[in-house]
Amino acid sequence: xxxxxxxxxxxxxxxxxxxxxxxxxxxxxxxxxxxxxxxxxxxxxxxxxxxxxxxxxxxxxxxxxxxxxxxxxxxxxxxxx
Numbered sequence: 883x884x885x886x887x888x889x890x891x892x893x894x895x896x897x898x899x900x901x902x903x904x905x906x907x908x909x910x911x912x913x914x915x916x917x918x919x920x921x922x923x924x925x926x927x928x929x930x931x932x933x934x935x936x937x938x939x940x941x942x943x944x945x946x947x948x949x950x951x952x953x954x955x956x957x958x959x960x961x962x963x
Contacts (some may be wrong), residue, residue, distance in 0.1 A: 891924060902952030904958060917949060925935035 901920050903915040921923065921942050928938045 891941050892948035898945070898948045899952050899956075902949045903956045905949070906953050906956035913953075915957060917946075920949075921945065 892911050901917070908916060924945060925938055925942060928941065935939075
């Protein structure tokens with residue numbers, strides 16, 4: 883059986899930017915819940931594709947870091963940090 887390797891989520895810049903910008907418009911509690919739902923959705927999607935848990939964890943870590951960076955950028959552009 884072949885090992886399935888995901889395309890790095892953190893490199894999907896448009897996707898990351900869209901999610902982070904959306905979260906930046908929310909109050910802090912709602913933003914945290916939104917990001918958690920997005921991470922769970924990505925985890926479920928990768929599991930369905932047969933990606934190994936260690937790779938899923940790595941990808942979600944990268945996605946979290948990329949979303950956080952974009953979130954901070956969006957907040958600074960919106961005038962609230």
